[in-house]
């Protein structure tokens with residue numbers, strides 16, 4: 001990114017504080033056996049293979065002058081564990097706030113920390129900030145609340161090493177998903193922040209981005225604008241494909257997001273990127289390759305330091321009230337033909353859209369979504385949907401969402417069903433929701449060009465408290481949506 005490309009954000013300050021980041025989407029090498037408890041040596045052999053890939057990628061990233069690199073969640077040993085079978089992979093991970101430790105220089109300080117030694121040497125040898133996800137096994141005494149009967153907590157952990165190999169930050173994942181029964185949820189949420197010569201960063205993983213703690217608090221109360229984000233994210237169409245929701249998070253929360261995902265196509269994990277908000281439409285570089293046999297990928301991108309956007313409730317409200325639908329005349333049609341359907345595990349209220357132009361509105365609870373649009377549906381059916389409630393799948397969080405999605409096979413019951421097929425086009429649209437003033441809106445425009453691959457669209461739409469499309473989006477819409485997270 002050059003200064004001229006982001007003229008709106010660039011000031012003299014911005015370019016002095018630019019830095020280069022790398023993320024690596026990793027085709028993790030799985031252990032041959034996950035159903036029985038291996039020896040520590042066998043577990044280490046598997047992790048060494050993945051560490052070898054990490055080492056190569058660090059070297060590649062440094063060649064391209066990257067100063068920080070992010071690897072995915074589960075990148076060292078893969079997924080699909082029980083509490084017992086994961087044990088040989090885990091290590092005790094000390095608190096970097098209380099110990100100053102360069103494992104590469106002092107490997108004997110703790111027993112059984114071979115992986116931490118390798119990671120530290122990798123950062124030191126390449127002289128790069130290194131962000132990885134790994135597993136911690138922390139002893140606890142029976143008097144500690146919720147200490148498991150085996151005497152250890154197991155935490156999904158993000159670790160950060162500085163360019164001298166010093167261990168500088170540790171984050172225990174807070175918002176586990178329902179598969180992660182082999183990890184414990186820490187009793188206290190840690191807001192994990194670290195400072196580098198090129199800016200302040202925070203780290204968390206996967207579903208954490210949907211929750212107030214730690215994600216929204218770090219960004220909105222602790223002024224964090226750079227997030228290093230190891231993930232194991234399964235595409236969940238139509239609203240939660242990895243590149244879709246991660247790019248929307250960057251734009252809506254006004255942060256640089258460095259998201260490294262696994263590349264495990266057989267289980268639906270893929271889609272990594274470096275995303276930054278532009279103030280006009282989303283910008284990003286990303287890797288989204290669903291072709292069988294495709295492998296991992298390194299992405300390197302220069303990013304500018306962002307100013308913290310200090311928003312008070314009153315300024316947000318004022319902006320909302322000034323929003324007007326840009327196209328369409330007269331009042332929205334609401335007709336009596338609403339129906340309810342599940343989408344991404346939430347029960348939306350929809351209205352069917354049968355013609356390629358119109359002005360419609362749909363409401364659920366306190367949220368109304370309204371769109372005026374002109375496009376070409378080619379006899380396909382689309383639907384406008386609203387959701388205002390609590391999302392309960394894979395963790396509970398308050399959600400408001402407005403969405404425009406295809407009905408895959410032309411029947412009402414197929415509206416919003418996961419699919420990469422879409423045949424219509426959108427030339428002009430303005431899309432607005434009266435979200436409650438405490439919400440943060442994540443804007444998404446996801447399309448398909450050929451019914452088999454997904455793309456996020458940049459530069460042909462604006463997000464200014466509503467999604468505005470003036471010149472048409474390339475491809476056919478799979479989702480044009482606003483996903484609003486944060487408190488009620």
Ligand SMILES: *[C@@H]1O[C@H](CO)[C@@H](O)[C@H](O)[C@H]1NC(C)=O
Pocket residue numbers: 108109110111
């Ligand atoms: C490492 O393990 C050995 C053998 O069990 C023990 O004697 C030693 O005290 C341990 N060292 C540390 C630093 O815990």
Ligand SMILES: *[C@@H]1O[C@H](CO)[C@@H](O)[C@H](O)[C@H]1NC(C)=O
Pocket residue numbers: 055117118121122125
């Ligand atoms: C670090 O670099 C040195 C010198 O190139 C090399 O000998 C050593 O094996 C490297 N260590 C690791 C853990 O990569």
Ligand SMILES: *[C@@H]1O[C@H](CO)[C@@H](O)[C@H](O)[C@H]1NC(C)=O
Pocket residue numbers: 095097170172186188190191
């Ligand atoms: C959380 O961070 C504090 C320092 O900010 C540290 O003392 C504490 O041990 C950390 N807790 C966990 C669970 O990491």
Ligand SMILES: *[C@@H]1O[C@H](CO)[C@@H](O)[C@H](O)[C@H]1NC(C)=O
Pocket residue numbers: 221222223308310
């Ligand atoms: C965040 O920025 C605001 C405005 O500059 C400042 O008042 C506040 O103290 C900062 N908070 C933190 C935790 O840095």
Ligand SMILES: *[C@@H]1O[C@H](CO)[C@@H](O)[C@H](O)[C@H]1NC(C)=O
Pocket residue numbers: 409411413414417
């Ligand atoms: C269309 O898809 C829906 C939902 O997947 C299914 O219930 C319905 O039977 C399908 N209809 C046709 C005509 O294929």
Ligand SMILES: *[C@@H]1O[C@H](CO)[C@@H](O)[C@H](O)[C@H]1NC(C)=O
Pocket residue numbers: 366367368434435436437
């Ligand atoms: C949104 O608009 C509807 C209909 O006008 C209204 O009932 C509702 O209170 C509004 N919601 C908010 C949060 O202003």
Ligand SMILES: *[C@@H]1O[C@H](CO)[C@@H](O)[C@H](O)[C@H]1NC(C)=O
Pocket residue numbers: 421422423449450451
């Ligand atoms: C996508 O699929 C639809 C329905 O099967 C078809 O009409 C359309 O031509 C396809 N588009 C492309 C670009 O292949």
